[in-house]
Amino acid sequence: MEEYFEMQFIFYMVMVGITGLMVGSFLNVCIYRLPRGRSIVAPGSACPECGHPLAWWENIPLLSWAILRGRCRSCKIWITPRYFLVEILSGAAACLLFWEFGGNLVQFIYYYIFFCLLVIVFFIDLEHWIIPDSINLIGVIAGITGGFFIPFGFSKPVPFFFPEGGLSSIGGAVAGYIFFGMIAVTASLLLRQEAMGYGDVKFAALIGAFLGFSIKLPVGFILAFFIGGLFSIPFLLIGKKRSKEPIPFGTFMAIGAFIALMWGEKLFTWYKHLSGGVF
Numbered sequence: 001m002e003e004y005f006e007m008q009f010i011f012y013m014v015m016v017g018i019t020g021l022m023v024g025s026f027l028n029v030c031i032y033r034l035p036r037g038r039s040i041v042a043p044g045s046a047c048p049e050c051g052h053p054l055a056w057w058e059n060i061p062l063l064s065w066a067i068l069r070g071r072c073r074s075c076k077i078w079i080t081p082r083y084f085l086v087e088i089l090s091g092a093a094a095c096l097l098f099w100e101f102g103g104n105l106v107q108f109i110y111y112y113i114f115f116c117l118l119v120i121v122f123f124i125d126l127e128h129w130i131i132p133d134s135i136n137l138i139g140v141i142a143g144i145t146g147g148f149f150i151p152f153g154f155s156k157p158v159p160f161f162f163p164e165g166g167l168s169s170i171g172g173a174v175a176g177y178i179f180f181g182m183i184a185v186t187a188s189l190l191l192r193q194e195a196m197g198y199g200d201v202k203f204a205a206l207i208g209a210f211l212g213f214s215i216k217l218p219v220g221f222i223l224a225f226f227i228g229g230l231f232s233i234p235f236l237l238i239g240k241k242r243s244k245e246p247i248p249f250g251t252f253m254a255i256g257a258f259i260a261l262m263w264g265e266k267l268f269t270w271y272k273h274l275s276g277g278v279f
């Protein structure tokens, strides 16, 4: 009997992983097209260089990129490994989130949507230094709407409609917006130039809507500053990056938010223990 459940679980994991790879394929389309103002539904995928339309077998997650050795079949141009990376990440994250939240299918889907939005922002901000308004808007609406049906931090069965969760989402979104808004205003007054984009402020609201008004939210934001700092210092030291150049802060916020979603409470407990309960 136990073995039967184990087999069933492995089967679900494989199916979830494969679905994640296919979702990753779509996320690649969003990452490439959204900042260029193109439709994400039509036309079908094509080579960005020569426009060669991809046949179905050139569009299989992971496999196609590996078989074609990262080159376009027609013009042989080098296709960025980002395609491969996004697909791998999306498959792995689907398994990880299913492992953590799979007991509640709605919760699993909710957090997977959150992951998808984070991946899109991670790569677009890294390359273009912008966060599309459409993503922030869809994210805040999805995060708050879903919040009403997602039992935050409850493992026992709860009613389908869950006002506490929705209020927590609204609280998180408002808190994120105000917190980053204040940082943006303060920083621009001190530095006399725009130090943090308005896109980052709206993205903070998106993260707050999904993480809710919980300890995960400040943990995610602190991690973003910490990781951003770690990445910026070496560049500043070797002088490759002038300090006035913007850093893709949304990219670091996305990393911080995902870590906080998965391990935020554990990190906070660990930190409390380290600091001896002082903070």
Ligand SMILES: [Zn+2]
Binding pocket: 047, 048, 049, 050, 051, 052, 072, 073, 074, 075, 076, 077
């Ligand atoms: Zn081509």
